[in-house]
Amino acid sequence: MSGPAAPDGPLRVLICDDNEMLRAALAEVVGAQPDLALAGSAADAEEAIRLATAEQPHVVVLDVRFPGGGPHTARQITRAVPGVRILVFSAYGDQATRSEMAAVGVADYLVKGTTNARLLAGIRALGAEARSATTSGDRAGGTPDGLRTPRE
Amino acid sequence: MTGKRPAERSATPAPNETAFTLLVTSVLDYGIFMLDPGGYVSTWNAGAERIKGYRAEDIIGRHFSVFYPPEEIAARKPHLELEAAIADGRLEDEGWRIRKDGSRFWANVVITALFDETGELRGFGKVTRDMTERRAAEQELTDRRRLFTHLVQAQELERRRIAWDVHDDSIQAMVAVGMRLQLLADRVGEPYADELSRLDASVREAVGRLRNLTFRLQPPGIDRHGLAESLSQYLTDVVGKWGLETSLVGDLAREPAAETAITAFRIVQEALLNVRKHARARSVRISVTSENRGVLVRVADDGTGNPAASHGLREHFGLMEMRERAETAGGWWTLRSEPGVGTTVEFWLPDLPAGGSDEHLPGTPFGSLGSRSSTQDPR
Numbered sequence: 128m129s130g131p132a133a134p135d136g137p138l139r140v141l142i143c144d145d146n147e148m149l150r151a152a153l154a155e156v157v158g159a160q161p162d163l164a165l166a167g168s169a170a171d172a173e174e175a176i177r178l179a180t181a182e183q184p185h186v187v188v189l190d191v192r193f194p195g196g197g198p199h200t201a202r203q204i205t206r207a208v209p210g211v212r213i214l215v216f217s218a219y220g221d222q223a224t225r226s227e228m229a230a231v232g233v234a235d236y237l238v239k240g241t242t243n244a245r246l247l248a249g250i251r252a253l254g255a256e257a258r259s260a261t262t263s264g265d266r267a268g269g270t271p272d273g274l275r276t277p278r279e
Numbered sequence: 280m281t282g283k284r285p286a287e288r289s290a291t292p293a294p295n296e297t298a299f300t301l302l303v304t305s306v307l308d309y310g311i312f313m314l315d316p317g318g319y320v321s322t323w324n325a326g327a328e329r330i331k332g333y334r335a336e337d338i339i340g341r342h343f344s345v346f347y348p349p350e351e352i353a354a355r356k357p358h359l360e361l362e363a364a365i366a367d368g369r370l371e372d373e374g375w376r377i378r379k380d381g382s383r384f385w386a387n388v389v390i391t392a393l394f395d396e397t398g399e400l401r402g403f404g405k406v407t408r409d410m411t412e413r414r415a416a417e418q419e420l421t422d423r424r425r426l427f428t429h430l431v432q433a434q435e436l437e438r439r440r441i442a443w444d445v446h447d448d449s450i451q452a453m454v455a456v457g458m459r460l461q462l463l464a465d466r467v468g469e470p471y472a473d474e475l476s477r478l479d480a481s482v483r484e485a486v487g488r489l490r491n492l493t494f495r496l497q498p499p500g501i502d503r504h505g506l507a508e509s510l511s512q513y514l515t516d517v518v519g520k521w522g523l524e525t526s527l528v529g530d531l532a533r534e535p536a537a538e539t540a541i542t543a544f545r546i547v548q549e550a551l552l553n554v555r556k557h558a559r560a561r562s563v564r565i566s567v568t569s570e571n572r573g574v575l576v577r578v579a580d581d582g583t584g585n586p587a588a589s590h591g592l593r594e595h596f597g598l599m600e601m602r603e604r605a606e607t608a609g610g611w612w613t614l615r616s617e618p619g620v621g622t623t624v625e626f627w628l629p630d631l632p633a634g635g636s637d638e639h640l641p642g643t644p645f646g647s648l649g650s651r652s653s654t655q656d657p658r
Contacts, residue, residue: 146447152455156462192446218450218490221516223500239454240486243461 137164138254141184143175144168144216145194149239153188153216156243163250172200180207185257186250189233191217191224201231210260212253216246310407313393316400318343318361330386330409332379343405346376348383364390364403373410385414427608431538442496450489457482491517495548506540506574507531507567510547514565521555524562532569535630542608543567543576543628546601550578550624553597558582558622573610573630579623584616601626 140163142153150168157163166182169175172195179187187204191197201213212234217224220238228236234256235249303311303324310327314320319342323335331338331346338345344357351357351374364370369391376386391404457479464475494517501509507529514525534540547565554563560582568575598614601624605612610628 146451146455148455149451149458152458152462156458159462159465218446218454218493220490221494222512238490239450240457240483240490242483243458243465 137162138186138251138258139164139166139182139184140250140254141166141175141179141182141187142168143170143187143193143200144190145170145192146190156247157188157250160247163247163254171195172203175200176203176207179204179211183208184211185254185261187211187213188216188246188250189213191215191219191228198227198231201228201233205232210257212257214249214253308408310405312405314343314361314390314403314405316402318357318403321402327407330378330384330407331376337379348375348377351375360388360390361392361403364392365400368392376407384409385411423609428538430607431541435541438496442493445489445496446493450486450493453482453486453489457486495552501540501544502537505531505534506543509540509544510565510567513544513548518551518555518563523555523560526562526564528564528566528568530566530568531574535574535628539574539608539628539630542604543574543626546604546612546624546626547576547578549597549601553624554578554580554582554622558584560621570627573628575625575627577623577625579621581621584618584621 140157142150142157142165144150144153147170150170154165154168158165166184167178169178172193175187175189175193175195187201187208189197189201189204193200197215197217201215204211204213213232215228215233215236216239217228217236218239225236234253237246237249305325307326307329309324310330311324312320312327313322319340320338321340323333323339327338328334342357344352347357360370360372369389372388372390374386374388375383376388377383387408387410389406391406393401393404395401460475460479460482464472464479467475500512504512507527510529511527514527518525535543551563554560558580560580563578563580565579566575566577602612605626605628608628610626612624612626614622614624616622
């Protein structure tokens with residue numbers, strides 16, 4: 128596992144979406160920002176959890192209807208990456224889906240079709256939170272079961 | 280057994296054994312006849328002849344097991360029924376019986392054991408009714424309900440497939456295109472950035488419309504939340520964003536069957552779509568109540584009172600679809616429109632008995648839309 132990022136290095140962003148076109152567009156949008164670094168892109172829950180565990184991203188952009196389950200992925204990543212912030216990027220904006228994701232502790236919820244600027248602002252805001260959580264020792268302290276490997 | 284009352288004695292000819300026998304032999308609606316203690320037919324009447332096809336001279340003296348189908352005879356049913364009648368005094372049964380010509384009819388049969396004053400068995404009275412038509416009517420009702428269940432399930436399945444396709448493919452692709460257009464606009468600068476932004480805006484508009492479409496197509500989650508709660512969520516998630524003030528009164532004595540609830544939900548959806556498109560209303564009130572062993576739903580707006588029927592073919596189909604849905608479910612649908620007051624859609628659906636079918640049939644069209652246009656009469 129990599130250590131905490133340098134305070135002023137780029138924010139590491141992991142992209143999780145099963146649609147290839149969208150994954151590529153997201154990667155390109157993130158990659159074009161000098162203050163953001165692509166930590167990887169995943170097409171299903173297993174890959175997302177493995178990449179998150181290995182890369183310790185600051186922010187995870189996560190689809191809800193995601194192979195292996197959006198809520199499950201969010202829960203496992205939260206356990207594996209202390210201090211991480213999850214931004215849901217979903218084609219569904221209904222209340223039931225929002226509540227479902229709020230219940231697993233995601234930090235922000237954007238509906239697909241929003242502007243790049245809005246999405247990037249969301250990523251940066253959450254990245255700043257993740258970084259301050261890390262430097263204040265939150266990340267080192269971790270969640271109670273933060274040491275458990277998500278996939279045995 | 281004639282039970283004469285004093286008053287009758289003077290007014291009309293006294294009912295006596297002969298008159299009573301005349302009644303029994305003449306009744307056409309019931310087969311009324313007697314069996315001797317061994318089960319052999321000893322009397323016959325006109326109703327028995329009409330129902331079973333035997334004339335008195337053909338049947339008297341023959342064993343009554345000839346009325347039973349072979350499989351019942353093999354199971355000793357005729358004998359068992361006589362034994363049961365002796366033991367309990369009477370026996371009632373429904374089942375297939377055979378006419379003289381070999382055809383079957385669905386019979387309701389009552390066998391009464393007849394004992395004399397010494398307690399000795401003197402025979403049996405048998406009353407038979409032909410229930411074939413009633414049974415067919417009940418069967419038809421059951422078939423209709425099963426068909427309705429299949430239709431609703433098939434349609435919901437198809438809608439779900441379309442919604443997933445649109446969501447997983449069309450929307451995602453267009454979102455990706457929009458993101459790339461914005462990225463490109465950032466890179467190229469003027470004079471192209473403006474044009475790219477406009478392109479992106481129209482792509483995003485289209486994405487929004489497709490998202491509304493998929494939401495309308497989605498199964499409304501009635502199995503989890505119930506009809507009233509699903510409607511309430513729909514009003515919050517979708518209708519509230521149209522700038523319409525909404526209110527919902529839900530007063531259901533019990534939750535209707537899933538197919539009934541889905542049908543109600545879909546009709547309300549269509550009615551709301553009409554309000555949005557044509558009514559120029561500020562508010563819409565919905566009420567859902569239990570009535571007459573079914574669900575009564577009212578969707579009332581305060582718009583121009585100009586129903587969709589006057590707008591064009593697509594809207595006309597929308598109204599017909601609502602009515603088709605209600606009538607396929609065995610209910611009714613009506614629309615009242617008053618200029619300056621608003622439009623009210625009202626419909627009632629009978630609740631289905633539990634235990635419909637859970638199989639899925641291949642998609643069947645929901646009624647025949649084209650055949651109804653002449654009967655459509657929105658007042």
